[in-house]
Structure formats: C-alpha cells, structure tokens
Amino acid sequence: MTLSTSHNTAESAPFEGQISGVLFDIDETLVDLVAAMKDAMVFASASLLPDFTAAQWEDFSALYMADPHNYYDRYVAGEFTFAQQRGLRARLVFERLDVAFDATAEERWISDFELAQPKSIRAFADAAPLLDVLDAAGIPYGAVSNNVHDYQRAKLDTAGLSRIGVLVGIDTVGVAKPDPAIFHEGCRQLGTVPAETVYVGDNYLVDGVGSVAAGLQGVWLNRVGDVPASDVEGVPAVATLAGLAALLGL
Known part of the structure; x- marks a missing residue:
C-alpha cells in the first residue's frame, strides 16, 4: 500500500508526497x-x-x-x-x-x-503495536542497523520481532549509517524508492539527518527528550512509536 499524506492532518504529517514503506533502526528504537x-x-x-x-x-x-x-x-x-x-x-x-x-x-x-x-532482550512496548498498524495498512517495513546482520537478526527474533523480514546490516553493503548506500539498500529490499520511505531511529544525526541526506523521510525517535546538537529542517521528532503512527495518519 502507498499512503498519501493527503489523508493526514497538517499538524501530524510533515511529509511531502507519498509514503510507501517504513525502515527502522533497531537498538533503542525497536529493542530496549x-x-x-x-x-x-x-x-x-x-x-x-x-x-x-x-x-x-x-x-x-x-x-x-x-x-x-x-x-x-x-x-x-x-x-x-x-x-x-x-x-x-x-x-x-x-x-x-x-x-x-x-x-x-x-x-x-x-x-x-x-x-x-x-x-x-525485549522489544519496547510500542514496537509490536506499530507493526500491527503497518500490517493492517499494508505498508511494508524493515530495519537498517549499524551492526552485522546475523547478530541483529537474532536480536529481533529474541525480542519477538521476527516478522521484520527485511534487515540490512553493516556487512550487507560494507558501509554504515549515515552512508546513503545502507539506507538505499534497505529501500531496495523493501521495494520502495527513498523519497517514499520513512526512516525512524533514535540517533538524531545518524538516523534522522543521515536518512534525510540519503533522500528518505527521516524521523527522530526522541524517547528521552534530548536536545539535538544541530537544527536541521525536515527531521520531525516523536517521543514514541505511537507518535510515528500519528505522523503517518494511521
């Protein structure tokens, strides 16, 4: 499914165009x-x-x-x-x-x-409910992590998030975030174009700014109320993954 931001309110959806998929960071985003x-x-x-x-x-x-x-x-x-x-x-x-x-x-x-x-290893309480919402909406999702694939695969499975099938690690393409290539590989495996793909993670610069620089729709998951080291437009922040669902109008 492709989600049009025209379905969202102006307050909850800063994204331009359409959202066809979602990619996640893992540590401190999906897994505690x-x-x-x-x-x-x-x-x-x-x-x-x-x-x-x-x-x-x-x-x-x-x-x-x-x-x-x-x-x-x-x-x-x-x-x-x-x-x-x-x-x-x-x-x-x-x-x-x-x-x-x-x-x-x-x-x-x-x-x-x-x-x-x-x-x-446990998933954050808001992780599975958001995946349920994405499943119900028919929006594909995956993960892009700055650790090796197999280690993170085991972590997701242990945390009860085995339904996340697309997983890109630093050994997948030989680079780490914020290199655009690792974000683009996530989009390729997900079957989406970067401009229609949301990336959400807990690191403002690496995840938020890095994904935006790679052409994705970056979202900063700011669970602890940090103040970003710099101010870059186009990186909205949410305090929980439920907030991401609200941004997407789901």
Whole structure:
C-alpha cells in the first residue's frame, strides 16, 4: 500500500508526497538494548564488584554506555572486532574504578556478558503495536542497523520481532549509517524508492539527518527528550512509536 499524506492532518504529517514503506533502526528504537546491557553488565561484573549498590551500577553502566573513546563507532569502522570493543569499554570502566582487570578477567567478562544479554532482550512496548498498524495498512517495513546482520537478526527474533523480514546490516553493503548506500539498500529490499520511505531511529544525526541526506523521510525517535546538537529542517521528532503512527495518519 502507498499512503498519501493527503489523508493526514497538517499538524501530524510533515511529509511531502507519498509514503510507501517504513525502515527502522533497531537498538533503542525497536529493542530496549540499554536495559539488556545493564543487566548483562551486572551479571558479568558482580564477582569483581560484590558490594556495589544499585546507584553504583547505574554509574557503571552510564560510563560504559557513554563510550568516551568511541570504541563502538571504531568497531563499525573496522578498527576492532565486536568482542574487542566490548572488552575495551569494560576495561575503561574498571580502570576508572581502580579494579584489577587483566586479560583473563576481560575474556571472562566478555563471555559472561554475551551469555547474559540475550536473556534480557525485549522489544519496547510500542514496537509490536506499530507493526500491527503497518500490517493492517499494508505498508511494508524493515530495519537498517549499524551492526552485522546475523547478530541483529537474532536480536529481533529474541525480542519477538521476527516478522521484520527485511534487515540490512553493516556487512550487507560494507558501509554504515549515515552512508546513503545502507539506507538505499534497505529501500531496495523493501521495494520502495527513498523519497517514499520513512526512516525512524533514535540517533538524531545518524538516523534522522543521515536518512534525510540519503533522500528518505527521516524521523527522530526522541524517547528521552534530548536536545539535538544541530537544527536541521525536515527531521520531525516523536517521543514514541505511537507518535510515528500519528505522523503517518494511521
């Protein structure tokens, strides 16, 4: 189905032309990865930090997720393996805590983390209802992610989102967002043209601005009320995926 924005109200639909499909980011858009990672960090680190309080675990996870040396982005760029970026980010936290963390401890931490994280993978509560709405409207959808295909495929399946059949990872076309090629591959697999495809993700610059630059209709999913680092016209924001349905007039 092709959705004409003429069916929408002026307030809820900033898009021009028609919307023929929707592509999603995965982590922190469809899947609550932060919560799963927090659980995995506690499991992997508990033996090294047996007396940590809940507040201290929050600080631990905040520093890990902040990734001040951009180890994850450098993994995406090919500088490290996925496991290496995990270990480097953990090593930084333990160094800040002045806790011994040798190569053996790091290897075990990575293994324990990867064992625990899938057990806590959950979709956000608004993900499945939006897919139901898109299914009912006959609008195809898929995902474009800055991680490898198979890892993200397993994540979607674990989160109960196996109906998302189109999935493009960084290993699919050899580039990462915001390179236009990865967005365009998502459109190709979805069978839509970029100008008629919505892309929604939680990263304002990479997902919102990047998809608009690639010719898609970008939407920023701003669940936590962040202020964007720059102001670019044509990137509407929604606080929930239900808000995306409203933007589409569904």
